[in-house]
Amino acid sequence: HQAQSAHYQPLNYHLYAPLPPHAINLLPYQRTVQGFFLSDNLREEIQRKTEATLQILPTSGLPEALDVYYSLVPLDTNTEKSSRIFGYSSWIYKAFSKSDGNTYALRRLEGFKLTDEKAIATVQQWRRLSSANIVTLFEAFTTRAFGDNSIIFVYDYHPLSSTLFDTHFGASARYPISRSPVVPEQVLWSYLVQLSSALKTIHSANLAARVLDPSKVILTSKMRVRLSAVGIMDVVSGNGDYNSRVESISALQQDDLYNLGRLILSIACNNHAISANASVPPQIIAKSLEYAGQSYSVGLKTALHYLLGNRPVSAVAIGKDGLTEPLKGIDEFLRIIAPYLQQNLNSSLHYQDTLESELCKELENGRLVRLLCKFNFINERPEYDHDSAWSETGDRYLLKLFRDYVFHQTDENGLPVVDLGHVLRCLNKLDAGVDEKVMLVSRDEQSCLIVSYKELKNCVDAVFRDLSRPNG
Amino acid sequence: HQAQSAHYQPLNYHLYAPLPPHAINLLPYQRTVQGFFLSDNLREEIQRKTEATLQILPTSGLPEALDVYYSLVPLDTNTEKSSRIFGYSSWIYKAFSKSDGNTYALRRLEGFKLTDEKAIATVQQWRRLSSANIVTLFEAFTTRAFGDNSIIFVYDYHPLSSTLFDTHFGASARYPISRSPVVPEQVLWSYLVQLSSALKTIHSANLAARVLDPSKVILTSKMRVRLSAVGIMDVVSGNGDYNSRVESISALQQDDLYNLGRLILSIACNNHAISANASVPPQIIAKSLEYAGQSYSVGLKTALHYLLGNRPVSAVAIGKDGLTEPLKGIDEFLRIIAPYLQQNLNSSLHYQDTLESELCKELENGRLVRLLCKFNFINERPEYDHDSAWSETGDRYLLKLFRDYVFHQTDENGLPVVDLGHVLRCLNKLDAGVDEKVMLVSRDEQSCLIVSYKELKNCVDAVFRDLSRPNG
Amino acid sequence: ESSQFTEFGRQIEWNDPVIDTTPSMKVTEDVPLNTVGMPYYKEKLLSAWPPDMVFNVARPPEPIDPEILATMKMVDFVGYAPFPKRHRRYVTESLPYSNYSKTESKTPMFRSEQDKVSAQLGTSRTMEATTDPVESFKKVEIKYSKFGVEDFDFGFYNRTPYAGLETHLQNSYTNALLQLYRFTPLIYNFALKHVSGSCRLEHCLLCELGFLFDMLVKAEGQHCRAYNFVRCLSSIPQASALGLLEDEASNSKQNPIGAMLQSFNRFLMERIGQENRTKEIESSELINNKFVTQLDKVAGVTTLTTVCCGNCKSETHRRATTYVTDVVYPKSHESSNGRAAGNGTDSKANAWNFCDILQHSLESNTNTRGWCGEKCRRYQMLTTTKHVLSLAPVLVLNAAVTTPASRQLWCQKNFLPMKFQADVGKEGLTIKQVPESTVPDEDGNISEIYELVGMVVEVNFGPADNHMVSLIRIPQEDVSKPWYLFNDFSVQQFSSAEALKFDYVWKTPTSLIYQSCRSSRTEYNTQWKDQMDTSLLYSQAAINFDTSLRFEYSCLAKEEAPRAGTLVAIDAEFVALQQEETEIRSDGTRHLIRPSRLSLARVSVVRGDGPKAGVAFIDDYITTKDNIVDYLTEFSGIEIGDLDPLKSKKSLVPLKVAYKKLWLLLNLGCVFVGHGLANDFRTINIQVPKDQVVDTVDLFYIKSRQRKLSLRFLAWYLLNENIQTETHDSIEDAKTALFLYKKYLEIREQGGLSAFDNVLNE
Incomplete structure (x- = not known):
């Protein structure tokens, strides 16, 4: 039986989160x-x-x-x-x-x-x-x-x-x-x-x-x-x-x-x-x-x-x-x-x-997992494709832009920047709902939206509450 | 489903167990x-x-x-x-x-x-x-x-x-x-x-x-x-x-x-x-x-x-x-x-x-954060908007559909289902890259793609490696 | 307490392996995330990140562009603004872990460090100043090393032949305006004519302006400080009453700095008009029953204001001359001088150009309810009409930008004309823009062509960086960049396009000067040098209460009149008005923020040649009203009471008298001998050209060891004299320096200078 034989194999901890070679x-x-x-x-x-x-x-x-x-x-x-x-x-x-x-x-x-x-x-x-x-x-x-x-x-x-x-x-x-x-x-x-x-x-x-x-x-x-x-x-x-x-x-x-x-x-x-x-x-x-x-x-x-x-x-x-x-x-x-x-x-x-x-640190990470899941639950849902709240004037559009802000940074040459520190910093601030303002820019780069993490947090909560309501 | 159960692997590693004091x-x-x-x-x-x-x-x-x-x-x-x-x-x-x-x-x-x-x-x-x-x-x-x-x-x-x-x-x-x-x-x-x-x-x-x-x-x-x-x-x-x-x-x-x-x-x-x-x-x-x-x-x-x-x-x-x-x-x-x-x-x-x-209780949080971050870094990047690999025929399109599969479940009435258990199961399998196959359905609901977690893992891995390469 | 628990986790492996058997989990529940386990794995997990990736966790949040914040409109809780598109969205530094201190690298090394580096590398490494136009407007700060201010590389900030002005002085916010006046030829000529005259006023801003302008010219691009000017300013009670003085105690400025500068502008012009008037009364001409002062002819706008009662039609007239005109912006409903009224379109606001506004500011027509004192003896609707009777060649404007609408106006392209034509006729004033190429009619008397001299601009990059700069047009061979940015001690060339572009948020005009461009009025006059009133050099001018005192020096006799090349020896002593400011850390490092503020307390000048060589002819002690925190008696020999007119036994004079004596010697062409004069001149606040200085420190400088020798050592070694045994005496020191110089000449005569070098090297 696959399950049992697997069970007795010791786990390879070094594969979990490898240490740097030097x-x-x-x-x-x-x-x-x-x-x-x-x-x-x-x-x-x-x-x-x-x-x-x-x-x-x-x-x-x-x-x-x-x-x-x-x-x-x-x-x-x-x-x-x-x-x-x-x-x-x-x-x-x-x-x-x-x-x-x-x-x-x-x-x-x-x-x-x-x-x-x-x-x-x-x-x-x-x-x-x-x-x-x-x-x-x-x-x-x-x-x-x-x-x-x-x-x-x-x-x-x-x-x-x-x-x-x-x-x-x-x-x-x-x-x-x-x-x-x-x-x-x-x-x-x-x-x-x-x-x-x-x-x-x-x-x-x-x-x-x-x-x-x-x-x-x-x-x-x-x-x-x-x-x-x-x-x-x-x-x-x-x-x-x-x-x-x-x-x-x-x-x-x-x-x-x-x-x-x-x-x-x-x-x-x-x-x-x-x-x-x-x-x-x-x-x-x-x-x-x-x-x-x-x-x-x-x-x-x-x-x-x-x-x-x-x-x-x-x-x-x-x-x-x-x-x-x-x-x-x-x-x-x-x-x-x-x-x-x-x-x-x-x-x-x-x-x-x-x-x-x-x-x-780990409690924070646990909350971040939940937060990231919420983000993924609500972002890019096909159901919302034609929802006005998600249109460029709707407040839920903010969440999409925030996701971009967190994950889609680029350098001067337009090449992607992968900065885990930035991601965790932003998400932690969002989780805590701090008063700091963040500047989001629309995808067409025509306008910017300035909003505090606190408001963003409220927005995520509201959208997610809607989503997980028993009757949709 | 026969194919699925044959490759099914129990999710029994890194499970939570309470330690004393009780x-x-x-x-x-x-x-x-x-x-x-x-x-x-x-x-x-x-x-x-x-x-x-x-x-x-x-x-x-x-x-x-x-x-x-x-x-x-x-x-x-x-x-x-x-x-x-x-x-x-x-x-x-x-x-x-x-x-x-x-x-x-x-x-x-x-x-x-x-x-x-x-x-x-x-x-x-x-x-x-x-x-x-x-x-x-x-x-x-x-x-x-x-x-x-x-x-x-x-x-x-x-x-x-x-x-x-x-x-x-x-x-x-x-x-x-x-x-x-x-x-x-x-x-x-x-x-x-x-x-x-x-x-x-x-x-x-x-x-x-x-x-x-x-x-x-x-x-x-x-x-x-x-x-x-x-x-x-x-x-x-x-x-x-x-x-x-x-x-x-x-x-x-x-x-x-x-x-x-x-x-x-x-x-x-x-x-x-x-x-x-x-x-x-x-x-x-x-x-x-x-x-x-x-x-x-x-x-x-x-x-x-x-x-x-x-x-x-x-x-x-x-x-x-x-x-x-x-x-x-x-x-x-x-x-x-x-x-x-x-x-x-x-x-x-x-x-x-x-x-x-x-x-x-919090041991796996870090791992999930790392995984979700990788996933979010590569999804919906504006840079990929016109990339053929992300088009409906490209291999990276899979990742988009997999995201939908993990996060955008609905019930029979088309209402969103928000199940963190499902998300964690999918993510853990993706993390380990098991052989189990998963059926993804295109957004237009015209075709389905059957792919193993292992292949999905390789795909994510490749895209992320591209992304985080020093020169793009 | 013995609640039943499910035998948890166990079910998965023994039960039928169908995927969705674990109950669904809510995202918000506090269920541990590891209640869902991992499948067995033999490869590196996907969640593993490259272990050698490095991230910066200490980066402060990026501030939001103030321009965006200013234009932002709030809808509910979201602020909306257009994206300025300076770069793509969400651009960050390419290496997330690169050094955070990006800006710090832009400040130059200390000169001592540069010396060290160049000694090591064998070459000198100079850094180029920033070329980013916006960056050039940012506030510059003086940094002090342990060697003091001399170690700061001012040259890094200024490679032009025009001197900048240092910051770190109380009221140095006036720097920008002072520069603007210095480059207005008629004002420059006016100030120098005055200062070379006989003005004996202790606190005369016009004199100080003259001293300052002369210093700036002589500096030829080296940094200067408007020290004496700002000290004079702060000793004037009205300046304090008008809120023109920066509060030293708190760094935060109570008044908006732009408004403060405009008030200062008005105050300064009125003050120098007034100061001048007191002396010129006899010579002033009587025109239309009014005294006209010299300044009126330079910068006065004379107007006639007529108030007419709407009821009884009786009129009252008032005639006035002002030197600074505030720009008055039309209210949005007003049409541009009636011309655009017929159109009645939305473009009304756009129809306003600068000349219209200027005309509107100089002449106006207003209806207000007021007291009719003539016939009606009651409140009536009064019509006030202001007419310009005459304009002077210099037109000083305060931009008075306060409203968003006025701000917007300035941001229009080509809003500010380089030249305009003004006619004062019977009909009143007409101002119209003329092309830049317009050449004035040198003979014509009616219309004047005014050309922009420059302007003072308020720069605002947030509360930490809100300061004044000036942009001044100085015609050069290089036509592409005729503008100079005077950002305190940083001076840079600019093109017209960059200079004349205003920015809604960070770059606002404050004051402007136009000047008639007839050639006779654009030249800097040097006649004053031949007409200097030198009588002060031959008198004591002491102000001691005890007038019976006799002093140990002898004034110059007429036959000793200094000429170009006359050798004099000088030494000065100082007292401290403010202790140095330092920041000290517990790890022992020390950071000098401001050096102590010194004030000239005694200056002695000794004859260099002739039968009375070595005899002092100036030994002035300087009285001050400022609080002296340290007499530095050990070094200065000054004691408490020495500077008090009631008690002092020394020859006490106001600072201006002592200064002017030196200034006269300087402009007569004297050569100053002394030991370590750079510092003395800096504190005296005078600029002496190199060919008029003989510094014994430099004569006996040991290059190989980078060592400066003390006066005391040199006196002992070369002259066999013991000096400075107890305290310093500036007459003795000046004399010693003089004899050292003579000794030096003697040694050089004998060709033994290299041998002398060897001796010193021992």
Whole structure:
């Protein structure tokens, strides 16, 4: 079948909007075609994400539907590794939801039999968290659709994400081993700040992450990390009913801080063992810290010391009474890394601005497409051939002349001029309906018509409204 | 139709797919967190911003051009108020730049005569700052174009922004006076965090903001504040040459912290006098702090106390040696407000996600604009009026008929059908140049021509190439 | 919150592939455009544009031609106008990404830059001024480099032998009219005759006019400034009251500039008529019980106005002489002098030609209701009749174009006659156009043939460029281009067709001058040079309050009377009336807009030869009413109080006295020695021909290093003298320059000039 075979061919993105063969030196007031549209990298990244989101597998051998979820596509085929953390083989599928049309990631623990029904209720608590650095958990249910006892955790689906494990320790790790320090300090801080932010949200909700493993932290775009697979441990470990064990939650939270330290340290030292093994000997930790201290700043070392060591005596919580508070806490940690929080906030806001201006550009383009379509719908319609409103005295004649003004410029020698900048400038002004006047010239070059973009806009709207009236 | 379906190719590439976050599933609490920076109607707001940016004033009586800046539009007509801060009547204009095509806000101080040429050089230092909460200052120059001695400061233009003064104390203030506390605490924290972030950038560059007035802080979108009018005081006050007076910069920075406190306190108490008057008696400050303490949390009160009071004894800078350091500092303040930094970071990252998912919907716009523009460049050109290739027997006549096919559909009664779906389907097929055939009918309805999209594509391509060749 | 969504997009591929399955979309809906997907593709998309195409995104909107806007008629929201067809429609620059600054390339390089370039290239590269006639009318601006105004290449704008006048002066809008008068021989002769006389009036416009005309002639095509003239103008209270002064503070002119110039024209002529009258009263002839001044004989139009009461028929007569006649345009219903009345056709308006209108403007017949004071003693219908009694050889007109109809008239081809004949007879005045070739009857007394001298024209290219130029016909060998356009300091030759073509929007006539073309009246007179009143040179003329003061210089004695070639040494000091104007950018660049405005504060002239060589005979301090912003004491030695008649201990004179002394020396043929005189003469506002200047800066100029040596250095090096130890003293400086010159002559005598060069080079 033509349709299906075509489907599996990867798209040739370079054919979409080709890049120039060589770098062009542009003056500040010059743009190439690319300059008018969404930057190629961002567009391609999002295109690939949507493509991944929509991908389906016609014959997967998986259940056709799972509750409201259908069109399951396995995302991870490596089950062995995944059983390490939860004690069960775990699978991830991408699926569409019948109830809201969105795409979700389903994490299945194979062979899990729910004994304590209260345990699954903690999922509700996780669902309530709102952190931009946590993959949101929506619900969990047990199912026999796979022919066994399975439990399914439903998360937001982040297409094309990779785990920190893949990025730093995997076969195709992003950072070259040879270079030292392997990972730029800025990257480490970014991880640290974002994961601290996730922990802050979790701890504030009186929960604990419990799992901070490189294979369970995903990069959903460059420099954007999210804690995934949250909430599972609470259900699986059986003692999920938080309310019944208030005393131990603070211990788990202490562990979280320690584990965060291990995670960052293992990346800093490019040593997976540090994060893979929960019981790393303290000497190894101390040695690694010292090693990391050679490549990274004092600030980072201080932060890691706080997470990994006993509570440093000099660190005193500001604004709290208990100077001898025995426990480390995420709030205190945030204070230590405050300058980096500010840096991250600043760059996040900057990126916000970039995205907003890119969105602005594309929204404009979207409106221009509609505007151009309107123009084409109304211009040169055979129906209007003998309509007086389109004659040289009618006001709709303006639209024809404006089209000429936009697209039919010539140079002194009468040769066509193709100036996309001019086109976009004119159309944007028309779309905004600005007060600037434009001079149109009749085709016979006998008279000129001076009209503002605002009036032209009204004219387009009126004509188009006439056209699309149900009864013509 | 057999021939058509045989070549039919599914339109399933570059399809829209929603990316997380999915607003539909959010709990009310999550919405407030995630929608913190998100305006109620993002698209509409962005469109209004574009319109505001493009708008011009046909007859303003202002100079036609100011250096490379042209099409000046006054943004603020209230000069009385503005002379309070800098000692000169100040005006703001929006203008386009001839040198890079961007829009800028020009702030003019009327009647200012530059006596010390070194003072204006400090602008270069401000230019280098990179903060998402400062309106970037690009350059300054003196001019006689207004018929007087004026100095112009060139800033980034943020359309539709309003000052904190307008928002909180103006005639159409955003927050209803009747409610108490008037301004939600979250909003105050957001201001405080972002302005602290701005101060951090400024102080790190060994500069001081010097002006932190509600009329000089702008909201550029919901909850997004930026310090505006930076750098002016350094030039105006005459002692701009920072290098020659290192000793006083720390005093000015101390003032910045105090002024930030006053600014936030005046908004919290809804009392403009606190921020308007530099010499508010300490009793008033103390009283206002007490008053604010009734409506807001201890955390906010502590933060304001730090900014406004003498240095609290209990607050000790972490990680610094000098325990008896006599001065307050922005780093120390950031530590105090660290948890709120995290909150803002979280909201900002959420907003990033929203923007990215909005971008998903607009990915193909640029492509369609490029295609439609090509199509319009070649159609109905007067140059082709007597060209045989465009006559009814010429091969380019096809393009005219195809345009009719795409845009001039009618129903059985001959009434126009306006279907954007049809247009997009046709255009996408033309763009890719599929083998599918399409039947075109001549305008006299005497003959039909069957042609594939591929051939149509080649035809358009050839004509456009002819058109855009350097020599016609 | 759990609304059901369609399983969207999925249907296409699995369902039967029939084309129109997706629901139709409205254009206005907010549906993402990518809900319709792309088919699979293996080739470059059609939507891909050439990636290396470059576009300019910063091009300002093209302004709409003001001519079109002016003729535009609004119908609903659309303005309609005929397309002027200067080019095809929608023509743009061929390369959309070419440089936006097209006009900037038309200004010349600074002379310092040219020197640099020519030094590099080994050849001098001169740019040609624009040849586009419309372009030539556009406002020209002086640009200042860090070397000041001397660095500006005025020569680029003027390759003719006729001097242009600089802009960047308050009231320089008068430049155009001043040029027009300078080329009207009778006015020129009139002014020079006056200025060479004994006029002692401090602010005499006619004197200043004479100084200016002389300067313009001596300049032989170099640029001049009407500095002293405009300063004199602004010191006259009436000029300010009449709104003739440009407001310096705001660049925008309150009055329409054309109207302002016409008022100025009237004011100027009346003023010089009056100034002249005060001196000429004794010699004036009594004609018909009225004093006739010299100006009346040059440019006066004498009329008799008769008012006749329609009721009692009593008449009153009034006799008046005016110098400037406003053109009065017929109202559309009026017929042309009754001649076309019989036809009664639509072509009435066209029947009006210039001569008819002119006649109509000079003589008129109006009926108005007015007070009859003779017999009726009540309001009656009065008939006012104006008759011309006599015309003078110069006829000055203000075009007074205010209405669209009058504007239209001027735009007609050949509207303005080159020559017309005027007869003042018993019947009254008759004016008729005569062919250009008409030669005046040299003996006849009755009819005069008037020929167009030139005109002042208002140029309007929008609010940023609204200025005055003059077009003046100067007979030359080159018959094809007898017209000269004086656009401030830009002067260019034009053909008659181009000169006489008016434009509805941008080119409107303002003032015109016709002059009788009898040969006796078209010659520039030089007799004044032999009849100069030189008495001022032998007196002090100080105006100090304290008359007991004695000054350190000694006036010339009669036997020392300067002659052609007499050597004098000069030096001048200045004070600042206005600081320089600059624009400064934060990146450190600096742009000089106007240099500081200086005023002559002291001038010293020293005898060059004879027993008293080196002794000053002029040391005038100049009093001024203008506000002095900087005494520049460090350089000028002038202190506060020195220029105040009440306090000063120095010999204080009005500017005109000091100036006139120099002017007399100049015209007696003295040779001026001094150091760096170009700048002094520029500020004094006098033009000294090259062969009357010896500048020690040029004598000791090191060409190889392009270095000018200071007076102080040269004095120390060559004369072993320490000068300028504290402040500058112009007597000392003038003396030093004189001795340097003598030293120079000495060295040259000994043939050691090349050796001297070597010494200086060390």
